[in-house]
Amino acid sequence: MDMKTSGRKLGLKEKYAHMTRGLGWETTYQPMDKVFPYDKMEGIKIHDWEKWEDPFRLTMDAYWKYQSEKERKLYAIIDAFAQNNGHLNVTDARYINALKLFITGVSPLEYMAHRGFAHTGRQLRGVGPRVACQMQAIDEIRHVQTQIHTISNYNKFYNGMHDFRHMHDRVWYLSVPKSFFDDAISAGPFEFMVAIGFSFEYVLTNLLFVPFMSGAAFNGDMGTVTFGFSAQSDEARHMTLGLEVIKFLLEQDPDNLPIVQKWIDKWTWRGVRMLTLVAMMMDYMLPKRVMSWREAWDIYFEQNAGALFKDLARYGITMPKCVETAIKEKDHISHQAWATFYQYGAAAAFHTWMPTPEEMDWLSSKYPDSFDRYYRPRFEYWREQEAAGNRFYNKTLPMLCQTCQIPMLFTEPDDPTKIAYRETTYKGEKYHFCSDHCQHIFEDESEKYMQSWLPVHQIYQGNCFPEGVDPTAPDFDPLAAVLQWYHIQFGADNLSFEGSEDQKNFEQWRGMATQNV
């Protein structure tokens, strides 16, 4: 090495420059376009990668130090949680079903985010964003690990979490979050950054990650609250990266504006559709509610994102049109989604229930324009039927939206009594959608979305049975075979909360912890 050393310690700014920009170089054995083949294919024009501003100026050694401190604190609390039977401190065992949805639906996305940012970092020829992506990639794998470790303390005692990764790739409702992330990760590097960094982390995180963590806090789940806190400072960095991507792209070339606007429109809607699961969790699965979905939407989307888009107006970015639809739907989607899971509760890896009369009154007060008129009659009927021994389990498979893969449960934006049907024909085949926006996304990239792995169609094609079973055998039960393939244990993981093993065990164990038996 012939590098001269000055003998003095580097200042933070110098260190940052050496540890990031100083690590990049122009390749000579191969042209740069061959080393970085993907960063031009989306039509994005970058003239000066040096204009990338990293607001955190974090170097890898500092990053390592911060993260290890957070890990030590987190694992001390996880150990205490395990030793003190922390799982018995939650409000009631219904709450644990929100964790089941989280570990099967959200944690695998953290892992995919790790893969996505690692891949994207490799594909960007600018050193600043490459280092930022690298750190986010490591954050994301840390998040999935801490989530698995925390929630494993519930898996020891409760059903439905034993095969979360296997289920994520197979179970019908998990195809919604899975296909969302697969869609992002199979896009080009800049679309991925806008999809996940901006739309997901920046615009929607307060409606996704935060409700689960505040739900945990309200319901006595110290373990989950702690991994939430441990992730929070990372999330702040991710949000800043997401916003920086948008500003960087828009300042580089005016031709980037329509491309970026299209991605923001698309990913806002993709995110809004996926948030249906969170809306349902907030309004129905938390025994102690934090706030209603509608209240969260009003604050975190209409107010905060409204301000954000005003700020972005100077770049020419406008509020996505789909937001008008989302605002009309905010009084409905949580109820429609819970009605769906309740009736398909035999095919879910968590328990479902009808709200109690008090909970229905809470819903009436939070949804004065919709709950009593459209949903209460349905839910009271189901409560009565369940009490009479005629609990509704829908055994016929639903029609799905080709784009978001959610059953066609959404109603017309202006008429909550009519299912919204949209369709188009592409290369001689029909495709169906839940909304104008899912249809537009399909029409813009039909070659991509014609490949959607729709769980219902896959079942009918015979692709969702355990290996070796004979679907032509006289006693073949296709739905039972599908559950086996999902690794959902009938009678333990699925069906009503009322009468479940989880309910009985929790009551018994908590009784032993709080009473003399």
Place this chain on the structure above:
Amino acid sequence: MTTTADLRNPPPMQDYQGQAKDGVEHFHGNQLLYVGWEDHLLFCAPFAFPFPPAMRFGDVVSHVLPGAFGYHPDFANIDWQQAQWFKSGQTFQPDFDKSLADNGLGHKDVIRFRTPGLTGIRGSCS
């Protein structure tokens, strides 16, 4: 198979070609038919069924729909003579004695029926 050479020289994105996953040839002789019951959102979404194209339309109504929609207290009160049918949202007159194919129903067609006078649990369209 994608080769390393392809990865280094990706074709323009607009030239990308996919393969449709749900062509009728994948359904073992069946075609998909989606069926919804208007004003009855107790069933959260329309249903998807795989049927042979030669299946009689009337057999769908009398042999399949009871299993799918029969839980609803309105179902027993349906007068099929009065039911109004729609295909892709347009008025549609099925011939119960003809096959799905002869009724013009192809793969992934969507039909709905409305049952006048029946408007769900306590008139809530549930």
